[in-house]
Amino acid sequence: xxxxxxxxxxxxxxxxxxxxxxxxxxxxxxxxxxxxxxxxxxxxxxxxxxxxxxxxxxxxxxxxxxxxxxxxxxxxxxxxxxxxxxxxxxxxxxxxxxxxxxxxxxxxxxxxxxxxxxxxxxxxxxxxxxxxxxxxxxxxxxxxxx
Amino acid sequence: xxxxxxxxxxxxxxxxxxxxxxxxxxxxxxxxxxxxxxxxxxxxxxxxxxxxxxxxxxxxxxxxxxxxxxxxxxxxxxxxxxxxxxxxxxxxxxxxxxxxxxxxxxxxxxxxxxxxxxxxxxxxxxxxxxxxxxxx
Numbered sequence: 367x368x369x370x371x372x373x374x375x376x377x378x379x380x381x382x383x384x385x386x387x388x389x390x391x392x393x394x395x396x397x398x399x400x401x402x403x404x405x406x407x408x409x410x411x412x413x414x415x416x417x418x419x420x421x422x423x424x425x426x427x428x429x430x431x432x433x434x435x436x437x438x439x440x441x442x443x444x445x446x447x448x449x450x451x452x453x454x455x456x457x458x459x460x461x462x463x464x465x466x467x468x469x470x471x472x473x474x475x476x477x478x479x480x481x482x483x484x485x486x487x488x489x490x491x492x493x494x495x496x497x498x499x500x501x502x503x504x505x506x507x508x509x510x511x512x
Numbered sequence: 513x514x515x516x517x518x519x520x521x522x523x524x525x526x527x528x529x530x531x532x533x534x535x536x537x538x539x540x541x542x543x544x545x546x547x548x549x550x551x552x553x554x555x556x557x558x559x560x561x562x563x564x565x566x567x568x569x570x571x572x573x574x575x576x577x578x579x580x581x582x583x584x585x586x587x588x589x590x591x592x593x594x595x596x597x598x599x600x601x602x603x604x605x606x607x608x609x610x611x612x613x614x615x616x617x618x619x620x621x622x623x624x625x626x627x628x629x630x631x632x633x634x635x636x637x638x639x640x641x642x643x644x645x646x647x648x
Contacts (some may be wrong), residue, residue, distance in 0.1 A: 432631065434603070434648075447525065447536065448547075466564070480564055481564035481567065482564070495546075497548060497549070499549055500564065506531055
């Protein structure tokens with residue numbers, strides 16, 4: 367049966383107990399078997415014509431969908447995905463619990479008690495667009511949705 | 513069997529160990545900008561951000577349009593301001609909302625102003641988000 371995963375394909379936590387950020391082997395296998403990505407599958411775009419009225423009502427008072435503009439594509443890894451910053455947050459969460467931090471790559475640029483404070487401190491150090499994040503005081507519970 | 517196919521120009525691999533589907537986003541207004549991590553939330557009617565980001569952008573948050581939201585078991589207030597959102601290779605301009613309550617620390621990219629401007633695909637199994645402008 368397709369949904370049953372053989373135990374040999376399952377991965378375990380790293381020896382240090384830290385969560386691995388690598389793609390689990392089962393997923394890599396799955397990606398390799400499939401070969402093509404969703405984006406590469408076809409050229410047809412099915413227009414949700416029947417939803418036009420609903421979309422119009424939803425967008426009332428907002429700029430039209432045409433206001434979307436393409437900008438420089440992000441990188442899958444590195445700065446575009448802020449992967450290094452997210453790794454830093456995983457590693458230093460306890461150390462900076464309750465604080466705001468400004469990060470650029472794996473570097474802590476500034477930290478303090480408000481977003482504005484750390485953004486200004488980062489700018490004064492020459493970092494124009496650091497990632498600014500509040501680190502919660504306690505480990506967040508699983509989110510149950512709105 | 514009917515087959516449906518969508519095309520996307522961008523793909524983003526997100527970290528499945530972070531709570532929610534979290535992506536970097538830049539908020540811009542009046543020459544100021546701040547980059548943050550936001551969660552894609554199809555259940556959120558609007559885009560909602562921590563009040564501190566509005567203040568970091570130099571906004572008088574409470575000068576915005578006040579709006580009340582319901583959640584599963586409570587409610588909260590937020591103030592709307594028109595700003596630009598840059599995320600995953602797209603830029604939208606819309607009214608987004610900043611929480612009145614400074615203790616709410618959750619940033620979400622919701623329907624109005626973000627999802628309703630895009631074509632959006634999600635393969636959570638592969639930790640991949642696909643995205644493109646609605647009219648692209």
